[in-house]
Amino acid sequence: MGQLCCFGTSPLSASWPLYRFEEIDSTNTEAKRRAAEGSFNNQWIVASTQTAGRGRQDRAWSSPVGNIFTTALFAEPGGISVALRVPFAAALAVVDTVLSVAPAAPVRVKWPNDVRVDHQKVSGILVETGGAGDRLWIAAGTGINVAYAPDNVGQGATSLNRLSAQVLDLKEVLDFYHSAFEARLAQAKVTFDGVRKDWLKYAEGRNEKVSVRVGDTYEEGVFEDLEQDGALRLRLPDGSARIIRAGEVNLIGRA
Known part of the structure; x- marks a missing residue:
């Protein structure tokens, strides 16, 4: 795997507990089940494959073994104003991950959070919320094409293996994404300004x-x-x- 980068001035390091499934209907659906039971402390839910993966607007998400399917579940006392920042933070975490293995990739984000390289999709993000007040929770699901680029996503797709011209270690990529997401989320919780400026650097179609x-x-x-x-x-x-x-x-x- 290519050399991992850092976000800000400190090395990336994931800290949330992780719950792993070989097969599940959807990591976001599992997150919502956990939230309904009142269990939404910071945690990661990961599956090797999904039988009912979902994208935005309830589109089916292809889930072959070898790609990443993960959901961050956490409480957000900052309310909806902070929740609105999460899709952008997640997209930047994917950008960080792409550049960690393919530094020269011309990665872009199609508003609000489709990460693409040369107009080919490498990731999909689905952010869902529930609860209210100090019990507001967020489930931020992310699929990243690592080994495979599905051909049924309604647009061209690519994969990290293809972009990096190597066979990547799935666990290393997953660990990096988790670390990057936690760092980007911390950035977004403070203010949207930094996330917004960083996102605009990669905005696909700006001024077009x-x-x-x-x-x-x-x-x-x-x-x-x-x-x-x-x-x-x-x-x-x-x-x-x-x-x-x-x-x-x-x-x-x-x-």
Whole structure:
């Protein structure tokens, strides 16, 4: 495996307990079961394969053995304002992981949290919440293509093995991602500013014309910026701005 990098000034080190399954329906579903039972202290849930993996908008997520399927389950007393930062923190943790094994990869993040290299998807992130007040919990699920690039994800896909031109140690990659996520989450809990600035360095399509699907409609404009709550600022052809908090971005003329 390539040399691991550090986040900030300290070496990465994961600290949360880990619960491992050879096969499970979905790591996020298991996290929600645990949360319903009141068990949502910091923890990782990992599976070798999933029988009912899910992505955003309830899309099926292919789960072959050899890829990463993991969910971070934790309480968030900071409330929804902090919860909104988590998808961006998770995406940056994936970026950190990609660059740790393929430093030259032109990795980008398609708003809000699809990590891609040359417009090919390498990861998917699904963040779900529940509870309220000081019992608000977050389940941040991440799938990373390590050994295999599934061909049924609705877009081109790639894998870390392909990007690094080597057969990576799955456990080492998983440990690195867990460490990176914990570090990025700590960054996000303090303020969104640092996460936002780092995310924008990798933003796919910024200052380009994009099409954003919002519900059943499409809005075209220039992806101008990321708002302080993580919303996308779209500059419309008439010069006005539209702030979009939920949607799916596509680059005009590209996948």
